[in-house]
Amino acid sequence: MERTPHATPGQPPEQxxxxxxxxxxxxxxxxxxxxxxxxxxxxxxxxxxxxxxATAPNKRLLADAGLLTADGDRARPADLLxxxxxxxxxxxxxxxxxxxxxxxxxxxxxxxxxxxxxxLTETDPATGLALISVPGPYAAAEALKALRRGxxxxxxxxxxxxxxxxxxxxxxxxxxxLAMGPDCGTALLDGVPLGFANALRPGRIGLIGxxxxxxxxxxxxxxxxxxxxxxxxxxxxxxxxxxVGGRTTLDAFELLDADPGCALILxxxxxxxxxxxxxxxxxAVRAEKPVVAAFLGADHPAPxxxxxxxxxxxAAADTAxxxxxxxxxxxxxxxxxxxxxxxxxxxxxAGGTFAYExxxxxxxxxxxxxxxxxxxxxxxxxxxxxxxxxxxxxxAGRPHPMIDPTVRAAHLRAALTDPGTRVVVLDVVxxxxxxxxxxxxxxxEIERIPVRERPxxxxxxxxxxxDPQDARAQRDLLTAAGVLLAPTxxxxxxxxxxxxxxxxxxxxxxxxxxxxxx
Amino acid sequence: xTAPALLGDAPARIASVGVAAFADVPRTAGADVTHLDWRPPxxxxxxxxxxxxxxxxxxxxxxxxxxxxxRLLGVRPVWRDVRxxxxxxxxxxxRATGERVLLxxxxxxxxxxxxxxxxxxxxxxxxxxxxxxxxxxxxxxxxQGALRFEPCHHHEAVGPMGGITSPSMPVLVVEDPGTGxxxxxxxxxxxxxxxxxxxxxxxVMDRLRxxxxxxAPALREALRARTDGVDLRAVTAQALQMGDxxxxxxxAASALLLRELAAPLARTAHGPDxxxxxxxxxxxxxxxxxxxxxxxxxxxxxxxxxxxxTAFARNGVEVGIRVSGLGDAWFTAPAxxxxxxxxxxxxxxxxxxxxxxxxxxxxxxLGGFSLAAAPAITGFVGGTVDLALRTSRDMARITLARxxxxxxxxxxxxxxxxxxxxRAVLDTGIEPVVTTGIAHREPGIGQIGAGLVHAPLxxxxxxxxxxxxxx
Numbered sequence: 004m005e006r007t008p009h010a011t012p013g014q015p016p017e018q019x020x021x022x023x024x025x026x027x028x029x030x031x032x033x034x035x036x037x038x039x040x041x042x043x044x045x046x047x048x049x050x051x052x053x054x055x056x057a058t059a060p061n062k063r064l065l066a067d068a069g070l071l072t073a074d075g076d077r078a079r080p081a082d083l084l085x086x087x088x089x090x091x092x093x094x095x096x097x098x099x100x101x102x103x104x105x106x107x108x109x110x111x112x113x114x115x116x117x118x119x120x121x122x123l124t125e126t127d128p129a130t131g132l133a134l135i136s137v138p139g140p141y142a143a144a145e146a147l148k149a150l151r152r153g154x155x156x157x158x159x160x161x162x163x164x165x166x167x168x169x170x171x172x173x174x175x176x177x178x179x180x181l182a183m184g185p186d187c188g189t190a191l192l193d194g195v196p197l198g199f200a201n202a203l204r205p206g207r208i209g210l211i212g213x214x215x216x217x218x219x220x221x222x223x224x225x226x227x228x229x230x231x232x233x234x235x236x237x238x239x240x241x242x243x244x245x246x247v248g249g250r251t252t253l254d255a256f257e258l259l260d261a262d263p264g265c266a267l268i269l270x271x272x273x274x275x276x277x278x279x280x281x282x283x284x285x286x287a288v289r290a291e292k293p294v295v296a297a298f299l300g301a302d303h304p305a306p307x308x309x310x311x312x313x314x315x316x317x318a319a320a321d322t323a324x325x326x327x328x329x330x331x332x333x334x335x336x337x338x339x340x341x342x343x344x345x346x347x348x349x350x351x352x353a354g355g356t357f358a359y360e361x362x363x364x365x366x367x368x369x370x371x372x373x374x375x376x377x378x379x380x381x382x383x384x385x386x387x388x389x390x391x392x393x394x395x396x397x398x399a400g401r402p403h404p405m406i407d408p409t410v411r412a413a414h415l416r417a418a419l420t421d422p423g424t425r426v427v428v429l430d431v432v433x434x435x436x437x438x439x440x441x442x443x444x445x446x447x448e449i450e451r452i453p454v455r456e457r458p459x460x461x462x463x464x465x466x467x468x469x470d471p472q473d474a475r476a477q478r479d480l481l482t483a484a485g486v487l488l489a490p491t492x493x494x495x496x497x498x499x500x501x502x503x504x505x506x507x508x509x510x511x512x513x514x515x516x517x518x519x520x521x
Numbered sequence: 522x523t524a525p526a527l528l529g530d531a532p533a534r535i536a537s538v539g540v541a542a543f544a545d546v547p548r549t550a551g552a553d554v555t556h557l558d559w560r561p562p563x564x565x566x567x568x569x570x571x572x573x574x575x576x577x578x579x580x581x582x583x584x585x586x587x588x589x590x591x592r593l594l595g596v597r598p599v600w601r602d603v604r605x606x607x608x609x610x611x612x613x614x615x616r617a618t619g620e621r622v623l624l625x626x627x628x629x630x631x632x633x634x635x636x637x638x639x640x641x642x643x644x645x646x647x648x649x650x651x652x653x654x655x656x657x658x659x660x661x662x663x664x665q666g667a668l669r670f671e672p673c674h675h676h677e678a679v680g681p682m683g684g685i686t687s688p689s690m691p692v693l694v695v696e697d698p699g700t701g702x703x704x705x706x707x708x709x710x711x712x713x714x715x716x717x718x719x720x721x722x723x724x725v726m727d728r729l730r731x732x733x734x735x736x737a738p739a740l741r742e743a744l745r746a747r748t749d750g751v752d753l754r755a756v757t758a759q760a761l762q763m764g765d766x767x768x769x770x771x772x773a774a775s776a777l778l779l780r781e782l783a784a785p786l787a788r789t790a791h792g793p794d795x796x797x798x799x800x801x802x803x804x805x806x807x808x809x810x811x812x813x814x815x816x817x818x819x820x821x822x823x824x825x826x827x828x829x830x831t832a833f834a835r836n837g838v839e840v841g842i843r844v845s846g847l848g849d850a851w852f853t854a855p856a857x858x859x860x861x862x863x864x865x866x867x868x869x870x871x872x873x874x875x876x877x878x879x880x881x882x883x884x885x886x887l888g889g890f891s892l893a894a895a896p897a898i899t900g901f902v903g904g905t906v907d908l909a910l911r912t913s914r915d916m917a918r919i920t921l922a923r924x925x926x927x928x929x930x931x932x933x934x935x936x937x938x939x940x941x942x943x944r945a946v947l948d949t950g951i952e953p954v955v956t957t958g959i960a961h962r963e964p965g966i967g968q969i970g971a972g973l974v975h976a977p978l979x980x981x982x983x984x985x986x987x988x989x990x991x992x
Contacts, residue, residue: 028560028564028950029560030559030560030561032539032540032541033540034540034541034542035541056561056565058565079564079565080561080564080565080566080567081560081561081564081565081950082565118558118911118914118915118918119555119556119557119558120536120555120557120558121557121558121559121560121918121948121949121950121951122557122559122562122945122948122949123536123538123557124577124578124944124945124948125557125918125949126536126555126557127534127555129534130534130535130536130555131527131533131534131535132527132533132534132535132536133535133536133537133538134535134536134537134538134539134543134544134547134554135538135539136537136538136539136540136543137538137539137559137561138539138561140567140570141561141562141567141570142539143571143574144562144567144570144571144573144574145538145559145574147571147574147575147577148573148574148577148578148948149536151574151577151578151579152577152578154536155527159539159540159543160539167571180527181527192527192528192533193528193533194550195533195535195547195550195551195552196546196547196549196550197543197546197547198543198546200546234528258527258528262528402540406540406542435545435546435549436542436543436546
């Protein structure tokens with residue numbers, strides 16, 4: 004075939020073309036697609052490459068970015084859609100490269116030639132648990148199939164319809180199974196981690212959480228204090244809402260209360276529905292072991308028995324250590340810090356719980372900037388901003404920011420260059436499931452600007468020294484880039500709040516009410 | 522059901538669906554993790570995917586499918602008789618109805634929409650019945666609405682390719698002695714220029730007349746000597762051991778069947794002619810295989826809440842399925858293109874889309890589902906013996922049972938996969954494989970090749986959309 008010659012000096016550069024290629028019934032998960040798109044974008048002559056499953060929201064995103072053609076618009080949700088912009092020559096090479104990029108390695112130990120199951124109904128009957136991370140519109144269906152086959156379900160996916168979540172959890176309860184999630188970030192069952200999980204020392208504490216990053220923060224603080232984790236059960240972010248009614252939390256309570264290796268049950272959640280909280284606390288009072296309940300920022304009277312109610316993640320860990328007879332970490336004092344020129348906080352969290360916790364000290368902050376559109380310039384509002392970039396708004400059609408740093412990096416760049424910024428706050432979550440070097444994409448953005456010309460960046464690292472990324476090494480990299488470190492999310496939020504507004508007595512009491520009401 | 526304990530149950534065996542990297546997390550702790558080769562179920566429609574999940578492991582559906590499979594496997598197809606169609610199919614009894622009715626293959630189709638080979642079959646049948654003297658007259662009759670058309674499947678009958686069955690044609694009668702249930706199929710004309718492939722001409726007409734006047738009475742007389750009829754299940758089971766899959770390859774089964782009746786046939790008036798015809802017809806058993814399969818799947822039809830597929834049939838324009846729990850409705854999609862090998866001088870541009878009732882054999886565990894038994898025909902798709910083995914293994918992923926009588930020697934004698942489950946097809950995206958012949962798209966030419974085709978997912982999606990979730 005005759006090739007179009009490359010543009011030579013003196014001739015106008017070749018016109019960029021937009022091309023959509025559709026592969027029917029060729030599913031790949033969003034991480035694989037992102038990785039492939041990254042490789043294609045790196046090819047010479049390719050301006051933009053995007054690989055998505057051709058769902059309606061994904062097609063809308065491509066259309067917004069001017070990357071959707073009539074071919075792509077005809078694709079169906081089960082089809083893989085490859086959208087490319089670049090020179091004709093480069094597009095040919097990119098299309099040719101797609102297949103090799105999407106070929107999956109055969110997992111070790113599996114016989115080549117034996118068909119890999121496609122459906123949960125095809126799995127080995129001895130399978131006890133399904134780990135589900137498919138796109139949200141399909142996730143509840145997979146979980147229901149798992150339950151019907153007698154498997155417990157761990158559902159990492161978000162964007163799951165609420166009515167399906169309720170159905171799922173009712174079915175799980177009926178069948179004597181546990182449905183963790185949807186939107187369940189982490190779990191640790193008999194030492195087996197699921198989702199995002201840190202390398203924790205084994206021990207005697209059982210955790211239940213409607214908050215994945217909250218569980219990770221508390222379990223890492225317990226680890227640092229010398230306490231170990233026996234079990235960790237995630238319930239999904241909406242479990243303690245009025246509609247779901249704490250179904251999984253209550254089922255998890257039964258499991259941990261009956262587990263003789265559990266000496267203490269620790270419960271963590273974003274602000275729960277008051278009636279659901281009351282129901283859960285009533286169950287906690289009947290528990291055979293002490294219970295620490297961390298309802299972030301929500302005031303609940305202590306229900307009696309051996310139940311302690313606290314309102315911060317740091318207080319949750321400290322209280323559990325004290326109840327078990329240990330010594331909590333001493334209070335931490337922030338060093339003096341020179342703020343940026345503007346008046347506003349820019350807190351850009353990957354962990355939703357950290358955003359909740361920070362909002363307790365700055366309730367007036369903006370909570371969302373709307374969906375992220377690749378290529379569009381980000382503008383930050385003239386007010387405090389506390390974002391949960393792992394929220395559905397930002398993750399529809401793309402992986403969680405703990406896997407894919409693109410969205411957070413774009414927000415960080417905007418925050419660092421905005422003259423309205425006084426201080427930036429970042430969380431860095433380590434452990435299994437997170438990237439090999441989560442700090443790198445953040446420091447790459449920060450180091451674009453000389454340290455004197457940028458507002459201060461406060462960060463905290465959630466992890467242990469046994470994590471694959473090594474918490475100590477990641478902290479050193481942050482320090483080397485001029486980032487200020489806080490020991491916990493709670494301390495980071497308080498530090499940042501101090502920089503944007505003088506500390507008030509009321510806020511002080513909120514953040515230090517560390518289980519004083521037991 | 523006793524739920525497995527979540528805690529304290531080591532070693533954990535986990536199935537991972539979705540992001541491949543997440544499968545590695547529990548592996549770090551020594552868990553045994555299988556990462557699924559998942560794709561969005563039901564062709565990517567989330568509402569259908571949820572409905573599919575609601576039907577999965579549903580107690581009433583499971584019970585219904587057990588019952589449907591038991592009925593299917595309980596059928597003992599016995600060849601009892603050869604009769605004239607109008608004598609045993611009331612719809613074709615023109616003496617009683619005064620109507621000119623023809624049966625055709627596949628889901629319902631009107632004359633105006635019929636493909637070339639099926640139109641040729643209509644013309645040939647009208648000539649055969651003496652309703653017209655010339656093809657032009659026959660065409661006019663059809664154009665004027667003087668002929669009425671019904672699917673074979675609506676009358677417990679099946680016909681290969683065009684499947685046109687007219688009142689005076691002989692049909693074979695297959696019966697289940699346990700229930701008295703019966704099914705019917707016309708007789709196979711052999712290879713080459715045949716009405717079922719849309720060939721027309723004096724040679725085709727002469728053969729059809731000979732089959733009615735000579736072959737059918739001879740078969741009838743020979744059968745009379747066998748009070749128990751001929752056990753088609755036994756013939757099929759043996760043929761699977763001998764390299765047939767009893768849809769596209771019937772060489773062994775035809776020989777076995779001929780052997781059963783050879784002696785009494787030799788004693789009939791036209792014995793040598795009849796034996797010569799049967800000896801030259803490698804496809805002779807196909808119509809028996811189809812009738813036996815129809816008998817079995819019909820027995821499984823009509824079980825409320827059953828997701829078992831009881832028919833897959835093609836009229837050359839549309840393909841359609843029927844599902845046990847969904848009554849008489851057909852769920853259709855445009856007929857697919859057959860991938861295969863062509864006779865010299867023909868190619869894909871000449872091929873009619875997928876046609877014929879013969880895919881009923883697949884719904885009974887034969888054909889593509891038993892491809893492992895027939896390495897000789899994998900060449901139709903440029904395939905290998907490995908491909909044949911894999912095809913039978915894959916079909917087991919979308920079926921509810923193994924056939925207790927039909928065994929596959931190349932797979933260690935395991936039973937043929939039988940009872941296509943609507944749910945499994947949509948959950949895995951594995952489309953049923955059919956081995957089939959290819960007809961020329963123009964009327965009057967005939968067979969031009971053979972190959973493989975898949976039952977399109979679209980039919981199954983339609984059926985799922987219509988399937989009520991039991992309380």
